[in-house]
Amino acid sequence: MKYINKSDKLRNTLRIIAPIVMLVTILQALFLLPPWRTNATGISWTTASPKVLSTSPASSTPGFCPIQTSTVVAGQLGRKDVCITGKNNVRFGMYYQGSFPKVVSFGYDEQMYRVYVPCDGPYDCLYLPQTDMLVTKQNLVSARSSSLVVYKNFSKRLTRTINSTTFATEYTFDSTNPDYILKNSAGDQWDVGGIGASDNGKWLTFEIRERAMGLLNTETFELKIISNQWFRYGVGHDVMSELAVSDDGGAVAIGGLNAYLSIYDMSGGCGDYTLTERIQPMTPIANSCPIASFDSALFIDNFRDGYRPSFSSNGAELSFYATSYTVPARNVVLRVAGYTPLTLDYLALGDSYSSGEGDTYINPDTNRKYYRNYTDNEEDKSRNIPREKCHISTRSYPYLLAHGMGLVLDNPKQWDTVACSGATAWDAKDQASNDYKGQGDRLKDFNHTTLKVQALNELIPGRQKQVEFVKKYKPKVITLTMGGNDVGFGGKVRECAFSLNTCDYATNRSGPQLASEIQNQYKNLKLLYEELYKASDSKAKIYILGYPQFINGDASASCGPNIAILDAGERKMIYEGVGYLNRVIKKATEAAGVKYIDVENSLDGHKICDNGDKYVTGVVNLLGWGGNELQESFHPNANGNAAMASGVWGEDNVNGESLVDYDICPDSDENACPNSSATKDSIVVPSYFDTSDPLVNSQYKEMTLNGAIKGVFLNVTLGSYSLAPNSTVQLTLHSEPVNLGSYMTDANGQLDISALIPTSVPAGYHTLILTGSTYSGEPIQFEQVILVQGSDSSDVDDNGTLDSQQGCLFIISSGVDADLDGVDDACDPEIREILSMSNNNRSTYTLNSSKFNGLSKSNTSETYMSQLTQPRQEESILPLQATMGNTTNASHKLTMYDFRSLSLFTTALILTTIGVLITKKRNKL
Numbered sequence: 001m002k003y004i005n006k007s008d009k010l011r012n013t014l015r016i017i018a019p020i021v022m023l024v025t026i027l028q029a030l031f032l033l034p035p036w037r038t039n040a041t042g043i044s045w046t047t048a049s050p051k052v053l054s055t056s057p058a059s060s061t062p063g064f065c066p067i068q069t070s071t072v073v074a075g076q077l078g079r080k081d082v083c084i085t086g087k088n089n090v091r092f093g094m095y096y097q098g099s100f101p102k103v104v105s106f107g108y109d110e111q112m113y114r115v116y117v118p119c120d121g122p123y124d125c126l127y128l129p130q131t132d133m134l135v136t137k138q139n140l141v142s143a144r145s146s147s148l149v150v151y152k153n154f155s156k157r158l159t160r161t162i163n164s165t166t167f168a169t170e171y172t173f174d175s176t177n178p179d180y181i182l183k184n185s186a187g188d189q190w191d192v193g194g195i196g197a198s199d200n201g202k203w204l205t206f207e208i209r210e211r212a213m214g215l216l217n218t219e220t221f222e223l224k225i226i227s228n229q230w231f232r233y234g235v236g237h238d239v240m241s242e243l244a245v246s247d248d249g250g251a252v253a254i255g256g257l258n259a260y261l262s263i264y265d266m267s268g269g270c271g272d273y274t275l276t277e278r279i280q281p282m283t284p285i286a287n288s289c290p291i292a293s294f295d296s297a298l299f300i301d302n303f304r305d306g307y308r309p310s311f312s313s314n315g316a317e318l319s320f321y322a323t324s325y326t327v328p329a330r331n332v333v334l335r336v337a338g339y340t341p342l343t344l345d346y347l348a349l350g351d352s353y354s355s356g357e358g359d360t361y362i363n364p365d366t367n368r369k370y371y372r373n374y375t376d377n378e379e380d381k382s383r384n385i386p387r388e389k390c391h392i393s394t395r396s397y398p399y400l401l402a403h404g405m406g407l408v409l410d411n412p413k414q415w416d417t418v419a420c421s422g423a424t425a426w427d428a429k430d431q432a433s434n435d436y437k438g439q440g441d442r443l444k445d446f447n448h449t450t451l452k453v454q455a456l457n458e459l460i461p462g463r464q465k466q467v468e469f470v471k472k473y474k475p476k477v478i479t480l481t482m483g484g485n486d487v488g489f490g491g492k493v494r495e496c497a498f499s500l501n502t503c504d505y506a507t508n509r510s511g512p513q514l515a516s517e518i519q520n521q522y523k524n525l526k527l528l529y530e531e532l533y534k535a536s537d538s539k540a541k542i543y544i545l546g547y548p549q550f551i552n553g554d555a556s557a558s559c560g561p562n563i564a565i566l567d568a569g570e571r572k573m574i575y576e577g578v579g580y581l582n583r584v585i586k587k588a589t590e591a592a593g594v595k596y597i598d599v600e601n602s603l604d605g606h607k608i609c610d611n612g613d614k615y616v617t618g619v620v621n622l623l624g625w626g627g628n629e630l631q632e633s634f635h636p637n638a639n640g641n642a643a644m645a646s647g648v649w650g651e652d653n654v655n656g657e658s659l660v661d662y663d664i665c666p667d668s669d670e671n672a673c674p675n676s677s678a679t680k681d682s683i684v685v686p687s688y689f690d691t692s693d694p695l696v697n698s699q700y701k702e703m704t705l706n707g708a709i710k711g712v713f714l715n716v717t718l719g720s721y722s723l724a725p726n727s728t729v730q731l732t733l734h735s736e737p738v739n740l741g742s743y744m745t746d747a748n749g750q751l752d753i754s755a756l757i758p759t760s761v762p763a764g765y766h767t768l769i770l771t772g773s774t775y776s777g778e779p780i781q782f783e784q785v786i787l788v789q790g791s792d793s794s795d796v797d798d799n800g801t802l803d804s805q806q807g808c809l810f811i812i813s814s815g816v817d818a819d820l821d822g823v824d825d826a827c828d829p830e831i832r833e834i835l836s837m838s839n840n841n842r843s844t845y846t847l848n849s850s851k852f853n854g855l856s857k858s859n860t861s862e863t864y865m866s867q868l869t870q871p872r873q874e875e876s877i878l879p880l881q882a883t884m885g886n887t888t889n890a891s892h893k894l895t896m897y898d899f900r901s902l903s904l905f906t907t908a909l910i911l912t913t914i915g916v917l918i919t920k921k922r923n924k925l
Contacts, residue, residue, distance in 0.1 A: 043316055045251055045265040045292040048337035053317060055299040056669040058329040062308045062321050064122055067530060069093075069523075070679050072111045073103055074776075075168025079679075082112060083122075086129035087527050088431045089721040090155045094122060104158070104171055106775035107721035107749065110697055113776055115158065115171040118149070123194070127154065131201035131218060137192055140181075147189040148182035148206060150218070151175070160776065169776055180221045182206075182214070193231075194256060196243030199313065203249040207241045209233060212285065213264070215245065215252060215271070224271040226252060226264050226289040242307060246315030252289075253309035253318055261306030263292040263318060263334075294334065302326045312537040313471045316341065319538070331669060345407050345660055347475035348398035348417035349428060349466045349532070352490075353547060353644075354481045355419040356396025358617040358635025360628055360829050369627075370394050370638075374460045375420075386442045386451070389631065390420035390461040395638040398479060400645035405658045418461040418469050421631055424485045425528045428466035430535070438463045440705060470535040477659045478532060478542045479597075479648075483525055483585055487517040488700035491785030493574060493634055495765035497564035497619055498810045504735045504767065506573035513783065514573075515689035516698040518581050522588050522680045529592035533672050541664050541671045542594040543654075546582035548602045548644060549575060550616045550634055552609035559609040561825045562618030564811045571609065576688040583683055590678035595664045597654075602647035603640055614830065615640035621827035622787075622796070622809040628829050637830060701782045703768060708788045710761060710798070713754040716768070718782065720748040721775050729772035731755055733788075749775045763790045763798035764810055 065083035073080050073095070082103060084093040089107055092115075094100045100122050103112040119125040119136040124146070126135040134154040137146035151157060157174040183189040193207035197218075204216040205226075213227040231239040242256035252264040270289035296303035299322060306320040319333045348354055359370050369376065372392040379387035393399075398417040407414040420427070420439055427439050436452075437443045439462045443451050448463075455463035456472060470478065484490065492514070496503035504510035525544075533542055552559075553575025555568040566574075582600050589596040606615035620633045636644060648654065654662045665673035703716045716731065723729060723745045731740040731753075740755040751770075766788055771781045790798030797809045807813030807824030814826040825831055 043250070043336045043339055044267045045263050045336055046290040050263070050292055050294050050318075050334040051337055052294075052298045053333040053335040055322075055330050055332045058321060058331045059668045059670070061329070068676075070676075073101075074111045074113050075163055075166035075170070080112075085127045087429070087531065089719075090129060090132060092125075092127035092129070092134075092154075094125065106155070107723075108697065108699055108774045108780055109776045109778060110774075111776070111778065113169050113171055114163075115173060117173045118175045126195055126197060128197050128201035128218070130199070132156075133201060133218060135195060135197065135204060137195065141189055141191075145189070145191040146193075148180075148192045148195070149178045150180040150204070150221075152179045180216075182208075182216075182223070193239065194241030194243050194254070196245055196309075198245045198247045198249065198311075200247045202247065203245045205243045205245040205252045205254075207231070207239075207243065207254065213252065213254065215249065215266070217249070222273070224273050225285050226266060226271045227291070228285050228288055229254070229262060229291075231259065242309060244309040244311050244318070246311040247313060248315055251311060251315050251318075253306075253311070253320070255306035255309045255320055257305060257307075259305060261303075261309070261320065261322075263294075264289045265292060296322075299332045299334075300324050300327065300330050306332075313535065314341070317537060342473050344413065344415055344473045344475040346398075346402055346405065346415035346477040346479075347469060347473060348401075348415075348419050348479050349470075350419040350479070350481040350545075351423040351485055352391065352419075352421035352631070352635055353484065354396065354398060354417070354479065354545070355391050355421050355461070356393025356399075356638075356641055357391045357421040358632045358829070359391075359393035359395055359638050359641070360617060360632055361638065362627070374458075375462070381445070384446060386438070386446050388442060388460075388462055389422075389629070390439075391631070392417055392419060392461060393638070393641070395641060397641040397645040397648070400642060401479065401648060401659065404645070404649065405660060415475075416459045416473075418459055418464075418466055419481075420461040420466075422485055423462075423466070423482070425482055425524050428480075428482060429528055429531055430465065430467045433465045433468060436465050440702075467532060467535050470532055470540070474536055475540055478536070478540050479545060479659070480529075480532070480542065481545045481547065482528060483521045483581055484547060486521055486524060486700060487514070487577075487581065488783070488785055489577065489581070490631075490634070491765075492577075494619075494630070495767065495785050496570040496573070497566050497633075498765050499735075500565065501735075502567055502569050505577075506567075506569045510734075510767070511573070511689065512691050512693065512695055513698045513781070514577060515580070515685070515691070516695040517700050517783075518577065518584055518689075519680070519683065519685075519695065520697070520699060521581065521584050522591075522683065525585060525588040526591045529589060529594050533592070533594065539671060541659060541662065543597050543648070543659060544585060544589045544594055545597045545644070545648070546585050546600050547578050548599050548636065548640070548647075549578050550603060550607055550636065550640075551575060552607050554609075557609040558611070560614075560618065560831065561814050561816070562828050562831060563608055564619040564826070572688075576686055580686050580689055583686070587678050587680070587683045590675045593665070593670075593672035593674035595662075597648050598650075598652060599644050599647035602643045603636065606640070606643070608634070613639070615643055617829035618831075619811075619827055620829045621823070628823070632829055697774070697778060697780045699780065699782050701784060703770065703782060703784050704786065708757050708766075708786050710757055710763065710788060710791050711759045712791070713756050714786075715754050716751065716770070717753075718751040718770070720750045722782075723749045723751060723780075724773040724775055724777055725749045727773055729770055732769050732771075733757075733761060734767040734769055745772070757788060759791070761788055763788055763796065 068081050068083050070079045071082050080095040082093040082095045084091050086092055091105045093103045093112060102115050102117050102125060104115040105112040117125060117134065118138050124137040128135065132154050134151045136149045138149050139145065140147040158171045161170050161172055163170050181189060182192060190211065191209040193209050195206040197204050202218055204218055206214050208214055210230050210232065212225045213229055215224045215226050237258045239259045240257040241254055241259050244253045250266050255261045266289050270287050272285040272287055302325040304323045304325050306322055309318060309320045311318055316336045316339045317333055321329060322332045323329045363370060370393045372394060374388055375390040375392040377385055377388045379385065402415045423439060437448045443463060452463050454460065456468060459469065492505050496505060505514050529542060529544065533540060551571050551574050553572045586596045603615045605612040608614065608616050608618060615636055617632055617635050617637055620628045620630050622630055649656050664671050703718060704714055706715055708714050725745060725747050727745050728742055729745060729751065730742055732738060733740055738758060738761055743751065743753045745751050765785055767783055768786050769781055769783045774780045789796040794802050796803060803809060808827035811826055813824045816825045817823065818825055819832045
């Protein structure tokens with residue numbers, strides 16, 4: 001026997017194991033890479049010349065203000081065109097009046113108020129709303145030198161005062177003890193030129209005049225000098241630099257008058273973190289960051305300067321306004337070489353009127369409704385499944401529009417929808433996105449971070465803010481319905497439907513309140529449209545659908561049994577309210593420059609109380625008997641969604657043209673063309689809501705997420721900046737006013753209280769009204785429709801009869817079940833024509849597919865219409881895993897659990913093989 005020492009054995013074994021271990025590592029890495037994986041972090045602008053993504057004639061010269069709004073400034077005459085930064089809790093702005101006065105407003109303030117801050121010109125103040133930080137340039141050393149001074153917690157440094165001359169509210173700013181000043185250890189302050197910040201407020205870049213370019217981390221105030229590029233001043237052709245920095249701090253651009261255009265790449269760890277004493281005039285630094293090389297002739301002849309540089313949200317694209325020495329200016333977009341972004345041709349956003357809520361038919365093949373997976377789940381904490389009721393129907397109008405545009409591929413995915421029943425504008429906006437725990441806090445008791453990541457990868461609605469899907473997938477087309485839930489329209493209709501007397505909203509008592517809430521949606525929706533457009537890197541074509549009239553408002557109309565007890569006055573109020581809301585939506589689209597789609601009359605002849613087949617669901621029983629849910633009441637059914645889709649293609653909208661190809665702004669190369677004359681004051685108020693009395697600022701707000709029970713305390717909350725700090729508010733319950741007490745807000749204008757619901761309050765729908773003052777002292781009232789239930793859980797309508805012994809709750813049962821579906825007709829959402837009887841004596845129905853005829857384009861085939869009767873085939877609900885990938889089709893999806901299982905199996909198999917080989921080797925020895 002040949003002798004082999006231990007070291008030789010070890011070497012031989014390693015020769016066998018090493019390549020196998022390497023193979024295992026590679027396989028695991030490949031398996032764990034998601035199929036649609038893109039990582040903007042680490043991209044480089046300098047490995048190759050950037051690609052010219054687009055270049056087009058510029059129709060206008062961009063101003064320094066991205067968003068300008070006509071608004072009232074307290075103590076000033078007339079409206080002012082204010083350049084505003086920030087959208088919700090804190091808004092900072094300035095306007096021109098010989099000088100540039102600065103103004104501020106908070107929360108639900110309708111006016112803006114003068115604020116006195118230590119910066120004068122339009123380029124000397126930069127407010128960062130995401131971090132509540134004020135960046136200023138101040139003349140601390142001399143009138144010719146501007147020092148960089150930064151203040152954290154801008155809003156906390158403000159004090160409300162009263163002007164002794166105008167008696168108008170104003171704010172003073174505490175400028176003592178700034179959080180950062182750019183200076184060396186000896187206290188010498190560097191002179192600063194242009195400044196720019198990332199959209200997320202985490203990075204600040206600036207020109208240190210005749211010295212260098214700086215990059216500042218606003219969380220740590222760590223300074224990095226990225227380049228020795230400098231401009232000479234005082235010798236003619238002085239520079240007015242304009243700067244931009246990406247959200248990850250990985251790229252910086254500098255342009256502006258006489259500055260040409262430079263793009264710096266920080267991905268390689270370049271730059272100098274040493275003391276500022278090293279920053280000497282016109283002296284190079286040791287590790288200057290590289291500059292991208294590009295051929296300007298590819299986007300404009302005789303390039304001179306690039307103005308208004310702006311990075312995309314992932315830093316992979318740079319847009320700017322290019323000027324020339326010889327030819328007209330152009331709008332240009334450059335993209336990092338080799339980068340291919342995640343994109344969708346079409347993404348549907350919105351509320352229940354976009355999700356397909358109300359498609360109550362059961363598919364006989366699956367014995368379930370047509371709602372997509374993850375949109376009709378009951379909570380199951382043992383399986384880590386939250387309650388999710390977005391109710392996306394595979395027969396909703398976005399599906400029909402997508403097919404009409406030929407978007408039928410799922411791999412690669414061409415389109416999707418993340419609309420969610422119950423969504424408000426807040427659920428679609430960017431504010432507080434990191435802290436968002438899903439619509440209605442549905443993820444509150446779950447691992448919300450993991451669920452949100454899964455939702456973004458798999459396009460699951462209701463968990464992420466809808467704008468996050470726009471940021472990630474950069475859709476070419478967006479459709480949206482929004483605003484109905486922001487005025488609490490569903491709750492108001494239910495209150496009227498279940499009220500024995502005519503509800504307040506249909507009377508002079510609360511009609512003006514409803515009018516104010518509808519009118520207030522102008523600003524709310526305008527800001528939403530602007531934000532979505534910006535999130536798409538200012539590229540998407542955005543189509544905003546109004547709401548269809550769903551009920552006949554004529555007093556003489558003949559109604560079926562399933563409208564509860566809505567009377568003629570209430571039907572009139574609903575009809576007029578929908579019409580007024582559509583006027584406000586249309587004006588907001590004009591102001592934001594996006595496209596309004598009129599579908600108001602798309603259901604004519606088929607509305608509730610019309611004579612034709614019903615395209616709208618009626619009222620659903622409170623407890624959801626018969627497999628239906630209350631939220632499905634008063635929504636377009638499958639035929640109604642088909643009618644809405646047909647309306648989109650109508651000649652008054654896009655005239656049969658694909659939404660991808662339709663030109664929203666014929667006179668511009670942009671896809672948004674704002675109309676400055678489309679102001680809130682220009683909205684024509686319908687005569688039904690017209691009143692000579694001034695409207696009180698009324699806001700519909702979900703102040704409580706809990707159901708109210710007689711004799712039990714109800715938690716009521718409003719967030720910071722909602723109300724005046726340390727002020728008294730009054731809480732009442734209507735329609736017959738019941739005083740629920742007075743309460744105090746905290747120092748941040750926040751409210752968090754518990755109010756007792758008296759046992760004397762009748763069970764049923766009521767309106768909770770809170771009156772007080774806005775953060776700056778304006779009168780305001782908040783309202784929410786709530787359901788008060790009886791204290792006996794088996795008799796929630798508190799009428800002395802057990803719920804199980806009643807056909808309907810809160811209304812009189814009809815005692816009739818004409819369609820034999822087991823649901824009393826008085827609370828049956830759809831009373832259908834019986835076509836046959838099944839073996840179990842349950843009635844069956846068919847969808848009238850002829851209603852889809854002429855839907856949009858010639859490729860909308862009968863085959864596809866038959867496919868609409870089938871739900872999208874998806875995976876069953878699995879225990880929560882960190883799912884990878886981008887598709888919701890089971891044939892394309894592997895969860896992290898699948899990857900780990902496959903990886904472990906592979907590892908076990910290979911280790912077993914190693915063991916066999918070693919054993920054989922020993923036997924030979």
